[in-house]
Amino acid sequence: MLNGIRSAGRIALIACALLVASCSPAADAPAEPKTEFNIGWSIYAGWMPWPFAQQAGIVKKWADKYGVQIKFVQVNDYVESVNQYTAGKLDGVTVANMDALTIPAAGGKDTSAIIVGDYSNGNDGILLKGADNLSAIKGRQVYLVELSVSHYLLARGLESAGMALTDVKTVNTSDADIVGAFAAPEVTAAVAWNPQLSTMRATPGTKQVFSSADIPGEILDLLVVDTATLKANPNLGKALAGIWYETMALMHRQDAEGKAARAAMAKLAGTTPEEFESQLATTFLYADPKAALEAISSPALLTTMTRVRDFSFSKGLFGQGAKSADAVGMSFPGNKTLGDTQNITLRFDPTFMQMAADGKL
Template identity: 80%
Template sequence: MRHLARRAARFLLIALALAVTACSGSEEDASAPRTDFNIGWSIYAGWMPWPYAQQAGIVKKWEDKYGVKIKFVQVNDYIESVNQYTAGKLDGVTVANMDALTIPAAGGKDTSAIILGDYSNGNDAVLLKGADGVAGIKGRQVYLAELSVSHYLLARALETSGMKLTDVKTVNTSDADIAAAFASPDVTAAVAWNPQVTTMKGVAGTKAVFTSADIPGEILDLMVVDTAVLKANPNLGKALAGIWYETMSLMARQDAEGAAARAAMAKLAGTTPEEFEGQLATTFLYADPKAALMAMASPDLVTTMTRVRDFSFAQGLFGQGARSADAVGMEFPGGTTLGDKAAITLRFDPTYMQLAADGKL
């Protein structure tokens, strides 16, 4: 899923990335009209429609319509894809809401979320051995990718049971190592995401005591684009929306053509059609632009992002210079804002989903 394990030097990397961006003059380039764009993606069930669309010719159709060229660039390490976007090497990237806030936006890069793609609806889970509920976690060592959505899920699980993060001890574990670590009898608590969760649930005595399905709509997956690039090149946003919703329409079909599309996505993700279907079952895809618009305009999104930013600030993810959770400004549909209005760097922009919903693409 969203690989967030290696954050030890995250602020140094962000600072260096922004310095490189400034020195290369890419801010000037960002605000200039152009036709060629690079969009980063990494393997996750909710993001596989993008490379599939390129493979299936859907991307070319929308490129031709809007006179643009879009290269979808696979980055095997998720966090590296977000760093490359922050550095200006990519014009957009697939990213989780928390990371859009804590990496580019917190680093000062003005970013627009233009497509609300899905939310994790069970892909992320708190796993315990020998316990039937969250209460059994108290006092345990919990293995997870620290300062990630797994850490956020743990905090929410503890909160619902009247506990705090201080009631457990976390052990930072990479996504590559967590399934193997959990196989050890000495490791009795972990938080992870699919496909690792599926493997880990197979360990004897293991139960998922809390999942992202218990906090629907909080772990969101987005397509974000550099705001300056988008402003100068609105056809990029139109093409991306067209690509996404045409692919969603095909993917949702319960016939041979839909099954073939999903099987092709599974192959691109390096998994079997059966395993991919299982991951989709715990991913709530916003296949209908009207549904995505409603979710983006809902007060629930502001509530979710308030929780996310408060957690992020408490964990030091806004950097040493941030004096409060309001340090990073966010803007939502209808002009609602959260945080510093003079420092808005994360915008939930419904413009292109609205065009799709209105049939105007």
């Protein structure tokens, strides 16, 4: 599964968030300097550059430069990768912005997003049968993975059409079952991500009426690292930034080497080069560190994360102890913050992207 894994199994993630105080080190515990690090990843088009870089020797090149050892560890289930990071078994992980907020950060694990890798630019969509306008969704049962980015996309789509989540009835459906469910004639509305989305969109009489391309920059995919570990070991951040941007430059080449790199990523993802290219077309990769810096420094990110945290709080994803959407603090470049400034546990850290942009890696 290429793009779907990143959002599945929200209930398990919520459970780990609620237990994190007992399954991970204290947020303010100082980390020891070390030289060996494990970074978790799961299969998704925007994250395939990381395992490719390991395979191609790019990871070793940058790790050697900064005197560290970095191992990218594949975790077959996205849920498990975030759980392992939250429990302190991984030093970093690939994760979507909503999940970074509602799982480790909401559970008290101080987390820094040091690479903003991409945003979904059409990988996620709302489908209707027998209609070509989102307004027709009113009153329908909508099949989706509840409490995932699909649920967030539905909320944003309804908002754009002057409706609310109360105007539909959601039916929780796993990512593994949603294609089969949508094939049933009585199922007329669904929200999904690729590759399931493209399969479902081919169903006769089906139209895509809203997608993540309509809310660009809101479903972000990140590389996050434990903040205490990063503070004690800044060379880890430098190496990771070097790895990412060298790999970005290679995979964006329109020559034989670039094509070979993308084909190798497709193989690592278990798909064909053609399918992988198709999914890259709906994934906006931040290949240029200056573009990534602009994205995380923009007021638009604060607006997005306000929407994400308000949605997450409304669905109980901050845990029973959270009294408001301000319970979890976030920080952004330029000393900007959201939420409780005494409880900042999600940080959009521009340090290493800035070093890449300045040619100082």
